[in-house]
Amino acid sequence: MANFNLKTYSIAFMAGVAVLLQSTYALSASSTHRADVAGSVYQDDLYTVTNSSAAYSLNTSKIFAKQGRETGLGLNITNKSISLNETDARSLELLGGNESINVLGASLSLDQGIAVGTSVGVFGGIQDSPVNGSQYFGGRVSQWWLHDTIQTSLEIRKNNMEQESLDFTDVDGKRIITPDQIEGTNIGLQVTHMATTSTIMKYGYSLTQRTDRPSAWSGFAEGRQYITPAKGAVHLNYSYYSNVGKIQPITDYGTVEAHSAALTWKQKLGKRTLWSAGYRFHYETEDPRAVESDFKHVGSDYYFTSAAYRLARQPWSQSTSEISALAGYYMSNEPAKGYIFGLGLTYFL
Amino acid sequence: MRNFRFMSLLIGVVFVSAACNTTAIRFRKAKLLDATMDPAKTTTAAESQNTEPFGWHERAATGSASSFGSSCPTCGT
Numbered sequence: 491m492a493n494f495n496l497k498t499y500s501i502a503f504m505a506g507v508a509v510l511l512q513s514t515y516a517l518s519a520s521s522t523h524r525a526d527v528a529g530s531v532y533q534d535d536l537y538t539v540t541n542s543s544a545a546y547s548l549n550t551s552k553i554f555a556k557q558g559r560e561t562g563l564g565l566n567i568t569n570k571s572i573s574l575n576e577t578d579a580r581s582l583e584l585l586g587g588n589e590s591i592n593v594l595g596a597s598l599s600l601d602q603g604i605a606v607g608t609s610v611g612v613f614g615g616i617q618d619s620p621v622n623g624s625q626y627f628g629g630r631v632s633q634w635w636l637h638d639t640i641q642t643s644l645e646i647r648k649n650n651m652e653q654e655s656l657d658f659t660d661v662d663g664k665r666i667i668t669p670d671q672i673e674g675t676n677i678g679l680q681v682t683h684m685a686t687t688s689t690i691m692k693y694g695y696s697l698t699q700r701t702d703r704p705s706a707w708s709g710f711a712e713g714r715q716y717i718t719p720a721k722g723a724v725h726l727n728y729s730y731y732s733n734v735g736k737i738q739p740i741t742d743y744g745t746v747e748a749h750s751a752a753l754t755w756k757q758k759l760g761k762r763t764l765w766s767a768g769y770r771f772h773y774e775t776e777d778p779r780a781v782e783s784d785f786k787h788v789g790s791d792y793y794f795t796s797a798a799y800r801l802a803r804q805p806w807s808q809s810t811s812e813i814s815a816l817a818g819y820y821m822s823n824e825p826a827k828g829y830i831f832g833l834g835l836t837y838f839l
Numbered sequence: 840m841r842n843f844r845f846m847s848l849l850i851g852v853v854f855v856s857a858a859c860n861t862t863a864i865r866f867r868k869a870k871l872l873d874a875t876m877d878p879a880k881t882t883t884a885a886e887s888q889n890t891e892p893f894g895w896h897e898r899a900a901t902g903s904a905s906s907f908g909s910s911c912p913t914c915g916t
Contacts, residue, residue: 812884
């Protein structure tokens with residue numbers, strides 16, 4: 491079943507790539523082509539994680555020559571390489587007995603404007619690693635309201651994941667057998683409100699149902715305020731995550747409730763540089779279960795800074811290429827202390 | 840004649856109202872498209888790496904994120 495799903499999604503994925511390439515060939519230069527590549531390295535006492543990604547997107551209004559009928563195609567490929575810095579038994583178990591693994595992912599999306607301010611889209615993706623494999627597909631719709639000052643977006647997604655089944659005895663003496671296949675559904679709703687001439691507010695809600703765990707839901711709110719005297723902006727966001735309910739003996743961790751908040755300052759420097767610096771605080775409570783019985787409360791701090799340099803003479807137009815960099819320092823009470831460094835390039839053809 | 844004046848006044852009010860709305864929308868968009876505010880410009884390619892729960896040991900991030908093909912609601916950066 492797992493191989494069949496992977497094959498089916500691989501064929502669908504390749505067909506999508508063919509459609510994408512054919513569209514690119516058929517369309518003229520007035521379409522917008524965008525390519526993104528990015529990479530990062532994170533290292534702490536336990537892990538070294540190397541992320542790399544490449545994305546291509548095409549936006550064109552040439553297929554349907556009417557206002558608001560823009561078509562968007564997107565392709566994204568990611569690779570995450572995880573290797574252990576400590577090879578004790580518990581760490582090895584996290585990676586399925588391997589000292590290092592690769593997690594390869596790919597996704598494809600198609601969005602279509604059907605009227606001014608209204609768009610619909612479909613998307614799908616796969617992810618594969620020696621520990622598990624997953625596939626997902628879904629649809630989304632977004633609508634602008636009240637003179638383009640409020641946007642609502644709804645997304646529904648079906649997920650499927652195959653993993654190696656674990657069979658072990660819990661600290662309570664219960665026998666835990668994790669399933670080799672998990673299915674689920676995500677529903678997400680997001681509202682963006684242009685509240686004033688210098689304020690953007692965002693609100694989000696998501697609900698996740700999956701066959702091995704209780705339903706999880708999260709709420710999200712973000713405010714962005716432009717500070718005119720400083721010619722910069724402050725971004726503040728807060729998220730709440732709840733995955734509580736009856737825990738069956740088919741999952742290796744208990745109920746989880748979490749709070750996250752982040753504060754970021756964004757500032758233009760000179761004519762072409764956008765700089766930002768921020769802090770994220772996270773706190774979660776987990777009921778002990780099996781191998782995680784030592785961890786009841788996880789708190790973490792994350793400090794980060796980034797910069798982007800725009801490469802065109804009109805540096806702040808929408809379709810301007812840029813190079814970007816990121817650095818961050820993460821620490822939690824597990825304990826873990828880690829650094830991340832990243833580079834990125836966005837290029838418009 | 841009275842109907843004509845009324846219709847002219849009505850068309851004038853609608854025209855001015857629409858013009859004011861258009862101006863308001865353009866004004867709002869112009870301010871909110873600043874590089875420090877516009878979501879299309881504030882999320883750079885390098886910053887997209889921030890939303891991956893790389894080595895984080897948080898259930899809210901790892902339990903709901905990429906392995907299950909969904910977003911990370913608490914990554915929040």
